[in-house]
Amino acid sequence: MSPRVSKQHLEERKNHILDAAKRVFEQKGYEPVTMQDIVKEAGISRGNLYQYFSNTEEIMQAVIEKNDDSFYTYIQDLASSHEKVWDAIQAYQKVVFQSLPNPYGIVMYEYSVTRWRNPERKAFFQKRYTRAMKSFLALLEEGVKQGEFHPVQPLETIVNFMVNIWDGLILMAHVEEPERVAVGGQLEALNLYLIQALRPDENTDWHLDTKIEPG
Amino acid sequence: MSPRVSKQHLEERKNHILDAAKRVFEQKGYEPVTMQDIVKEAGISRGNLYQYFSNTEEIMQAVIEKNDDSFYTYIQDLASSHEKVWDAIQAYQKVVFQSLPNPYGIVMYEYSVTRWRNPERKAFFQKRYTRAMKSFLALLEEGVKQGEFHPVQPLETIVNFMVNIWDGLILMAHVEEPERVAVGGQLEALNLYLIQALRPDENTDWHLDTKIEPG
Numbered sequence: 382m383s384p385r386v387s388k389q390h391l392e393e394r395k396n397h398i399l400d401a402a403k404r405v406f407e408q409k410g411y412e413p414v415t416m417q418d419i420v421k422e423a424g425i426s427r428g429n430l431y432q433y434f435s436n437t438e439e440i441m442q443a444v445i446e447k448n449d450d451s452f453y454t455y456i457q458d459l460a461s462s463h464e465k466v467w468d469a470i471q472a473y474q475k476v477v478f479q480s481l482p483n484p485y486g487i488v489m490y491e492y493s494v495t496r497w498r499n500p501e502r503k504a505f506f507q508k509r510y511t512r513a514m515k516s517f518l519a520l521l522e523e524g525v526k527q528g529e530f531h532p533v534q535p536l537e538t539i540v541n542f543m544v545n546i547w548d549g550l551i552l553m554a555h556v557e558e559p560e561r562v563a564v565g566g567q568l569e570a571l572n573l574y575l576i577q578a579l580r581p582d583e584n585t586d587w588h589l590d591t592k593i594e595p596g
Numbered sequence: 597m598s599p600r601v602s603k604q605h606l607e608e609r610k611n612h613i614l615d616a617a618k619r620v621f622e623q624k625g626y627e628p629v630t631m632q633d634i635v636k637e638a639g640i641s642r643g644n645l646y647q648y649f650s651n652t653e654e655i656m657q658a659v660i661e662k663n664d665d666s667f668y669t670y671i672q673d674l675a676s677s678h679e680k681v682w683d684a685i686q687a688y689q690k691v692v693f694q695s696l697p698n699p700y701g702i703v704m705y706e707y708s709v710t711r712w713r714n715p716e717r718k719a720f721f722q723k724r725y726t727r728a729m730k731s732f733l734a735l736l737e738e739g740v741k742q743g744e745f746h747p748v749q750p751l752e753t754i755v756n757f758m759v760n761i762w763d764g765l766i767l768m769a770h771v772e773e774p775e776r777v778a779v780g781g782q783l784e785a786l787n788l789y790l791i792q793a794l795r796p797d798e799n800t801d802w803h804l805d806t807k808i809e810p811g
Contacts, residue, residue, distance in 0.1 A: 490709060494705060534784065538782065545761060556711050557722065557725060563753040566752075566757075567760060570753060570757040577791075
């Protein structure tokens with residue numbers, strides 16, 4: 382076996398483990414999952430798992446990093462795949478709406494909340510936050526550059542606010558009945574804010590098409 | 597000792613335990629705290645603690661309920677202590693801003709996040725959410741009744757959105773640097789939204805006086 386094939390094989394096995402681990406985390410939540418759960422779900426040997434990861438914390442971080450990679454590729458493509466940045470934001474808002482019932486969001490949320498008392502986890506998420514900020518800032522800056530937006534708040538603040546809302550909806554969607562927390566209405570509320578904060582040129586509509594129920 | 601004095605004494609001892617427990621939770625977070633930690637902080641015997649509570653979960657819920665009672669008394673008084681409901685909301689926004697560094701918020705948050713996989717905790721928080729909704733709805737309804745607000749979204753949605761922002765800020769304020777997440781700017785952003793969503797009569801200002809740094 383050439384080193385190239387071997388490397389590819391190792392990568393595939395790692396992805397197989399991460400996919401299995403993600404399913405287990407989504408079923409049980411982060412804290413209760415053991416290495417044995419992942420061994421069982423992946424259908425591999427214990428020794429095989431430990432060749433790649435030492436504990437569930439490492440696995441969780443690898444799951445998040447893998448997920449983030451495809452997420453940020455999507456965000457980067459958003460601006461170029463829409464004529465108006467406003468339309469790109471609307472496309473993203475619909476993705477948020479549709480993906481809310483996915484348990485991955487709440488597991489990741491749960492894992493991240495305890496970071497205030499876990500320095501390693503805190504460092505991991507601060508790096509992650511920097512990446513999120515950078516991606517969404519680039520999107521809004523594109524709108525300013527194209528003369529589409531005339532913001533009345535710093536773009537950083539606007540991005541913080543957006544991220545705050547979207548993160549909060551993940552929690553709300555999993556702990557209350559969706560109609561009770563008016564998930565669609567809150568995304569519309571964010572649009573109503575964004576129109577005031579970004580001041581797009583034309584007469585943009587703050588109503589979001591959320592007729593497709595999440596889930 | 598008369599039964600009246602005895603009852604009062606029991607209540608005082610319970611409050612002493614809850615104050616000690618709150619300090620321990622704020623130092624260590626919810627999960628790591630043991631009954632022994634609370635025994636030590638309260639300076640009482642183990643048997644004495646178990647007369648009141650069977651486990652840290654019960655104590656945490658009692659701490660939250662005690663805190664909520666004074667919180668909702670404050671919210672109820674907000675409308676009557678301000679001429680305009682808008683000013684009452686601004687007074688509350690300042691309280692949010694100033695109380696963000698308090699670790700109680702993040703501990704309670706941490707405890708609540710895991711409710712998606714804990715049915716008893718979920719029921720506890722759904723009851724709590726109903727109470728929060730009711731209190732803030734009453735405040736906004738007062739503004740509508742007085743002809744001060746002309747909302748363009750359902751009041752329930754507006755309250756959901758407000759609660760979402762404030763909850764999210766608790767998390768952000770404890771896991772990132774405050775200036776990095778623009779806490780004050782986000783509260784201003786909420787004001788900017790509220791002016792559009794509630795449509796107050798006069799030319800209200802969305803800028804919040806957050807010159808007093810939190811903490």
